[in-house]
Amino acid sequence: xxxxxxxxxxxxxxxxxxxxxxxxxxxxxxxxxxxxxxxxxxxxxxxxxxxxxxxxxxxxxxxxxxxxxxxxxxxxxxxxxxxxxxxxxxxxxxxxxxxxx
Numbered sequence: 429x430x431x432x433x434x435x436x437x438x439x440x441x442x443x444x445x446x447x448x449x450x451x452x453x454x455x456x457x458x459x460x461x462x463x464x465x466x467x468x469x470x471x472x473x474x475x476x477x478x479x480x481x482x483x484x485x486x487x488x489x490x491x492x493x494x495x496x497x498x499x500x501x502x503x504x505x506x507x508x509x510x511x512x513x514x515x516x517x518x519x520x521x522x523x524x525x526x527x528x529x
Contacts, residue, residue: 430462432460432503436507439510440503443506445485453489454487454489456486458483460483460503461483461484463479463497464478468497469502471526472501472525480500481503482500483498483503506519
């Protein structure tokens, strides 16, 4: 299901979900796609379904190839954090809630 406007997609792709992380990062691919199959979000660990929009980042971090997928809800949280200056830290809190379950 498409949930992002073109403007939101462009803004989303300009935001760094790894901000503050230390290490050598080289981004190979970063795009918003419509999932062809169900995938697990790298941030909140929710399982999305085929047809949902998600952000996919492929990179090399400290010499290791990685693929990160972010569900629409986590993408919206990242956009919300950007728009409100990170006041509620919604993106990070989605991750924290997932790992403390």
